[in-house]
Structures are given as C-alpha cells and as structure tokens.
Amino acid sequence: xxxxxxxxxxxxxxxxxxxxxxxxxxxxxxxxxxxxxxxxxxxxxxxxxxxxxxxxxxxxxxxxxxxxxxxxxxxxxxxxxxxxxxxxxxxxxxxxxxxxxxxxxxxxxxxxxxxxxxxxxxxxxxxxxxxxxxxxxxxxxxxxxxxxxxxxxxxxxxxxxxxxxxxxxxxxxxxxxxxxxxxxxxxxxxxxxxxxxxxxxxxxxxxxxxxxxxxxxxxxxxxxxxxxxxxxxxxxxxxxxxxxxxxxxxxxxxxxxxxxxxxxxxxxxxxxxxxxxxxxxxxxxxxxxxxxxxxxxxxxxxxxxxxxxxxxxxxxxxxxxxxxxxxxxxxxxxxxxxxxxxxxxxxxxxxxxxxxxxxxxxxxxxxxxxxxxxxxxxxxxxxxxxxxxxxxxxxxxxxxxxxxxxxxxxxxxxxxxxxxxxxxxxxxxxxxxxxxxxxxxxxxxxxxxxxxxxxxxxxxxxxxxxxxxxxxxxxxxxxxxxxxxxxxxxxxxxxxxxxxxxxxxxxxxxxxxxxxxxxxxxxxxxxxxxxxxxxxxxxxxxxxxxxxxxxxxxxxxxxxxxxxxxxxxxxxxxxxxxxxxxxxxxxxxxxxxxxxxxxxxxxxxxxxxxxxxxxxxxxxxxxxxxxxxxxxxxxxxxxxxxxxxxxxxxxxx
Amino acid sequence: xxxxxxxxxxxxxxxxxxxxxxxxxxxxxxxxxxxxxxxxxxxxxxxxxxxxxxxxxxxxxxxxxxxxxxxxxxxxxxxxxxxxxxxxxxxxxxxxxxxxxxxxxxxxxxxxxxxxxxxxxxxxxxxxxxxxxxxxxxxxxxxxxxxxx
Numbered sequence: 001x002x003x004x005x006x007x008x009x010x011x012x013x014x015x016x017x018x019x020x021x022x023x024x025x026x027x028x029x030x031x032x033x034x035x036x037x038x039x040x041x042x043x044x045x046x047x048x049x050x051x052x053x054x055x056x057x058x059x060x061x062x063x064x065x066x067x068x069x070x071x072x073x074x075x076x077x078x079x080x081x082x083x084x085x086x087x088x089x090x091x092x093x094x095x096x097x098x099x100x101x102x103x104x105x106x107x108x109x110x111x112x113x114x115x116x117x118x119x120x121x122x123x124x125x126x127x128x129x130x131x132x133x134x135x136x137x138x139x140x141x142x143x144x145x146x147x148x149x150x151x152x153x154x155x156x157x158x159x160x161x162x163x164x165x166x167x168x169x170x171x172x173x174x175x176x177x178x179x180x181x182x183x184x185x186x187x188x189x190x191x192x193x194x195x196x197x198x199x200x201x202x203x204x205x206x207x208x209x210x211x212x213x214x215x216x217x218x219x220x221x222x223x224x225x226x227x228x229x230x231x232x233x234x235x236x237x238x239x240x241x242x243x244x245x246x247x248x249x250x251x252x253x254x255x256x257x258x259x260x261x262x263x264x265x266x267x268x269x270x271x272x273x274x275x276x277x278x279x280x281x282x283x284x285x286x287x288x289x290x291x292x293x294x295x296x297x298x299x300x301x302x303x304x305x306x307x308x309x310x311x312x313x314x315x316x317x318x319x320x321x322x323x324x325x326x327x328x329x330x331x332x333x334x335x336x337x338x339x340x341x342x343x344x345x346x347x348x349x350x351x352x353x354x355x356x357x358x359x360x361x362x363x364x365x366x367x368x369x370x371x372x373x374x375x376x377x378x379x380x381x382x383x384x385x386x387x388x389x390x391x392x393x394x395x396x397x398x399x400x401x402x403x404x405x406x407x408x409x410x411x412x413x414x415x416x417x418x419x420x421x422x423x424x425x426x427x428x429x430x431x432x433x434x435x436x437x438x439x440x441x442x443x444x445x446x447x448x449x450x451x452x453x454x455x456x457x458x459x460x461x462x463x464x465x466x467x468x469x470x471x472x473x474x475x476x477x478x479x480x481x482x483x484x485x486x487x488x489x490x491x492x493x494x495x496x497x498x499x500x501x502x503x504x505x506x507x508x509x510x511x512x513x514x515x516x517x518x519x520x521x522x523x524x525x526x527x528x529x530x531x532x533x534x535x536x537x538x539x540x541x542x543x544x545x546x547x548x549x550x551x552x553x554x555x556x557x558x559x560x561x562x563x564x565x566x567x568x569x570x571x572x573x574x575x576x577x578x579x580x581x582x583x584x585x586x587x588x589x590x591x592x593x594x595x596x597x598x599x600x601x602x603x604x605x606x607x608x609x610x611x612x613x614x615x616x617x618x619x620x621x622x623x624x625x626x627x628x629x630x631x632x633x634x635x636x637x638x639x640x641x642x643x644x645x646x647x648x649x650x651x652x653x
Numbered sequence: 654x655x656x657x658x659x660x661x662x663x664x665x666x667x668x669x670x671x672x673x674x675x676x677x678x679x680x681x682x683x684x685x686x687x688x689x690x691x692x693x694x695x696x697x698x699x700x701x702x703x704x705x706x707x708x709x710x711x712x713x714x715x716x717x718x719x720x721x722x723x724x725x726x727x728x729x730x731x732x733x734x735x736x737x738x739x740x741x742x743x744x745x746x747x748x749x750x751x752x753x754x755x756x757x758x759x760x761x762x763x764x765x766x767x768x769x770x771x772x773x774x775x776x777x778x779x780x781x782x783x784x785x786x787x788x789x790x791x792x793x794x795x796x797x798x799x800x801x802x
Contacts, residue, residue: 071684072701073676097699100687105778106695115695122700507732516677516733519772536677536735580703600737623736624707628746640703642711649716652698653669 006062010044010069019103054086064127068096089132096123125651133579140226141330150178152335152544152559159563161209175281184368187416188448201282225539236320238288243315246284250274253310269372331566338545341396341499348466355381386492388430396499403499408549410497500549533562581620589634595626668788670697671716672725677735679727685774693778694785706739723788730768
C-alpha cells in the first residue's frame, strides 16, 4: 500500500532558513517518492503553523507526516498533538532534525542544504513504513514512596499526604530529620533549626496518610510509572517500637554507655550501644547498635544484657530479624541528600592529623546547645576555649583536583558560624575567614554578609597552601589577593568548609532505581531548566541535595515541586503508556529465549505452551536491546523497525 | 540517488558517514553541539535510535555496503545507559563486528563507537571532526567502489 506523505519544513524564524535553503528543500522534497505535498512555514510550532499542517492533511488526505524542524527531543510531542488533531495517527509522524543537527552546526549554506535534503529523504523513507499505533492505559496506584527522611523527604511526604495520597517514607537512619537536624541555626534568619524542623518531623510521624519506615533500606524496585513494586528492607533495631516508650532506661543501663562514638555528633560525642541519635529523634524509639552491642557481637553481656534487664516494657528483643516489606506505589520521590567530602583527601590541611582541624558540620555540633559540649566552644584536643578561630572555605570545592562545583552553602554557613561565635565568645576571640569568593546570592544573604563583615572579622581572599601543626600550634600562610600581601596566621582552631558530594553509595543506589547520574555523581534531572525535579525514569522525581548542592530554602521548594509533579500522576486513574515498545512476530519466533536474557526490565517471558516469546507492555521501556539480539528477526521495535532503519540508511547515503 | 553517488566520486573525496546515536545521550549531545553553535563537518548523517544497544550489526554492514565510508555509533558513557546496560551490549557487538570486518579485508577503523553524554556537545563536535579527518585519510570505502562498478 502506498502512503500519502506530507512534508512540512520550518524556517524557525531565521534559525533554519539562514543556513538551509528552505525553498529549494521544499521543492526537492515534493519530488520524493510517496510525497504528495511539501510546504514550508516560518514557525511550524505556532498555531498558524499547526493549521498549515492540519489543512494540508485534510486537503491532500495525508496519512503520514514528515516535519523538518528542530530536534524531536524539543517538539515531537507538540507535533504529535498537531497531526492527531489533523486526523493522522500521532505515531505516523517523523521529524527530520534540520536545526540542532544541521543549520546550527553548519554555516556553509550549500552543504547544510545538501545535508538537510539527506535528512528529509531518510525521514520520508522511514515514514513510508510507519504504522499507526495506539496507546494503551494502565491503572495508577494512588500511593507514593519517598526515599530519605531529611527536610526534602519530609516536605514532599507532607505535601502528598495533605493532598490525600498514602505515602511510605523510608529513612535508613533510626530517626528522620537528616542533615538539618544536625544544624544549630539556619542562615540568614538565624532560625533555630530544631525549632522549625521538629514540628515537621512530628507532623510527618503522626500523619494518618504517612507510614514511616526508619532504619530501613530500599532493597529492590520493579515496575514502571503508576505501578511500582518496592521492597523495603527493615533492619533489626532489636527494640520493639510498639513497646518502647523512649524512656531511655536501656541507654542508661548499657554497659558501653559513653564508649561508642556518636555519628550524629560526628564523633565529637559518645553514646552507648543502646542509643537515641538525639533527644528530639522521631520516632522517639531507642536502637541497639549491632556493630558494638556486647551481646550481639560477643554473645555475652554480663549474665543478662543490662538493657534488657532495665527495660520495664520488655521492648528489647534480640531475636529481631531483618524484614522485607513489599509495597505498591504509583510514583517515587528520591530525596537521599548528600555527604561532605572527607577533608583528609586534602592532606595539607591536616584534618586527619590534628584534632583541632574540624569541619563546618562538626562546628555546627559544637555550637549546638544539644551537642556534645552543650553549646560551649571547646577545642577538641584540650577542651579549652579557643582564642583564635580560622575558617577555610572551598575545601575541595571549585577545585579541579577534587570537586569542580560550588557547594552553594559553604560561604553562608561560615558567615553564620562567625556570627554565632561572636555572639557566644564576644570580642575576645579572633576570627579569620579565608574565602575564594563570597557567594551570597539568596534572599537576605548579601545583607547578612554585610552584617558579619562589621563584626571585626579578618577576611582573607585566598586559599591557604597548608595548615602546619607544630606541637599543637596551628599556623597557616595566607596570601590575600585583595591586598596582595602574605599573612602568617597562628590560630587555635581551624574549621574546614568541605565540598558537598553525592552520597557514598549514590552509584549503587542509582542502579537500584535505574536513575542516571550527571558527571559529578549527583542524580541527573530530566532537564536542568524545565524539568528540574523529573528524572529520565517516568514516575520518579528528585528533590534536595541528591540532585546537587542546595540550601534549605531551595531544597524545600524543590521537594514541594517534586510532590506536585508526583501528584499529577497519582491523581489520575489511568495513564497512557508509550507504544514505541517491542513486539513479537509470533510466526517467526522460535522461542530461543535470548530476548528474555537481554531484557534489563524483565519485560520478556516465554509462553511455555506455544514456545513464543511475550512482551509485557507495562514493563517494556522500548530500548530495542531484544530487537538487535533476536537471531530470527522476530522481535520488532514498533516504529523503529529494522526495515525502517535500513531504509533510512539507504536513503541517507 | 545513484546519480548523486556518481557525482560524489568525481569530486574531491568527501567521506560519507552514517551515525547511529542513542536518543538519551549522544543524540542529545549532538543537539547540544548545535544549540551551542559548535561547528563540525556536515559529512555525518544522523539516524536516531533509542539505545546504542539496539544497533544491529546489520545496520552497519548495510551502510558500508551502500557506500558509507564510515559508521559511527554513539552511546551513553559506561554505567550511564538510560536502559542500564545497552551500551555494554553495543560495545560487545562492535568488538565482534570489527573482527568480522577485518576478516573480510575491510579496515575496522571505519566503524567507530564512542560514549558521548547529553552534556558533551563539544565532545560530539570534536569526535565528528576527528572521525571525518581520519576517514578522509583512509580514503573511500573499497566495498562501495566495487559496488558502483
């Protein structure tokens, strides 16, 4: 059957027309085999341009459409809607990319026009073999999974829960709260972090629509948009959280009390094996640390484990096992946060060799009134008040040998520390700040910076080459590029502001979710400007620092945005699924099963009776891997068929 | 079409390259080269595929038989495949194909496989420049010559 093809060529203003002879191309296309009509227009994507296409479809009874314009990544969806409105199946459209891959890349008009002709010719060759496809629908499960219980995950969960959707919030630590819970105050308003975070943590824990899984990991995720199956692995905390009242008797009784370093305080404080990360933890349930607990590591803790004896509720249960819980959800929000670069990587700053070289997060715990020193600023080495404190910014950030990116919060967090230290220690302490540039870009940030500069702070623009530690005395040389002078600074405490890096297990985690990472290792958004919360996996969204460094304001905004994006899916009863997937020619299929092995999505299976391979439409992502692998050409990639591609190859040459 | 082919041979040798680019990385990288107005030789004709792992060896052989002087396959960086491991499949297939090409006496350097991410417009343009130069040095595809006789 011969098809009636229309070719529509866009000038894109002058973007295409300046380097491609659009008139010549239109004339050329009109003589191609199968082409009934060929037209050009200034802006095909405009309403008027759409009418040119729709009118031509009616007038010439077209059933296949080729549009030569910008990249299909740009306007394929727009044009599919146009041809559908015109009465042609939306999948009988092929786009020849003559802007991004032709007129913008080649300025020689003759060469660019020749290339455009080849691209149109091959698009027409493909269009001849296009088949009308229909989208099928799948039901949507109106429940969501949120991974990560920091401020991003909490905000996203609350938004979705308040929208009326059931949310499973999974956190790997024993408490939600994340990084924000470790902070003392927040810039630039100096709100107490706990005071604004704790109510949200409580709200999330008590919300009727939120089910909290703390001390749990994601073991496996299968399925696709609208219908994901999630396996949540609950780690044993050896405390029955239904019975635990949070009284703390177990922690008091623990034989290791005060002997295990507390990761929440970054090792500056001590806890026992039975512990609560911090007093405002949510849920307020204790955890037995299986790595340290005497009973769990050695099988013996006195005659009976002291915690078990102390717990009147009999909540301690050493028989708890790891548990896998399976849930079905329609959408997933990933908010797994960030790690700080370990400054030991920058050997010359002496983080690994001197106790008095600390990170900004450790300073946060020292300042915090709920921290290991109850808010007193004491040097870790001798527990004395420092007379001089020096901040080094951009430790590993904006550094080609470590992290090329800006951490976006380092400047402001250091300025905040300066302000809080002045408040706590008065005028007696000397404060030095070695910065690269002060980036105070947010609302109220520049004003805060000015305020801090008035606080007798020595600002040096430059990066020290090293921190020397001579029998406990810290000294550094700093060349100030503002005054072009070299200063030698002797100081009691050095605070490094390290780079923000992806979670240590970001790559393994991205694999579980089939998400992609950008070159820096953070999770990749679908479009940096227009789809910043979407990922390339439909139905999965990202929020907060797992996508890249950001402050709390931006994190919360992004989390609400991600929740709103997820709600668009969850509020639908059914979803259309893209029909550009695999299918099987049952006449040819020999049932060899190679397609089953190569499919990364478990979308292929074998009908044991007929010995013919099957495709699960909901699982198939349309990669085409099984098509190339099929030895008998029985696997077909809809509208990317082998015949179509070979036709394109023939015509492109 | 055949007329054009003859015309081509008369002129100074301009390599003809067919490029199979995956939708998610390399094709987007080629788009970015254009968006950033980075210039590269117009010798490459791009065919969009969903994944480099869907590029059948048959496509490449057909292109070479039909007169392409070079074939380019572009995929996502190892580990970054949008479909998890399609680029590894492509890589394995290309290694095998190259040995077959050598067996038939055709330079395997005519077939290139490279990883170009969506953010590497510059790299795409540079790769196209390198490939065009290198195929120009190799000279016309000998199979195509025989084909034309």
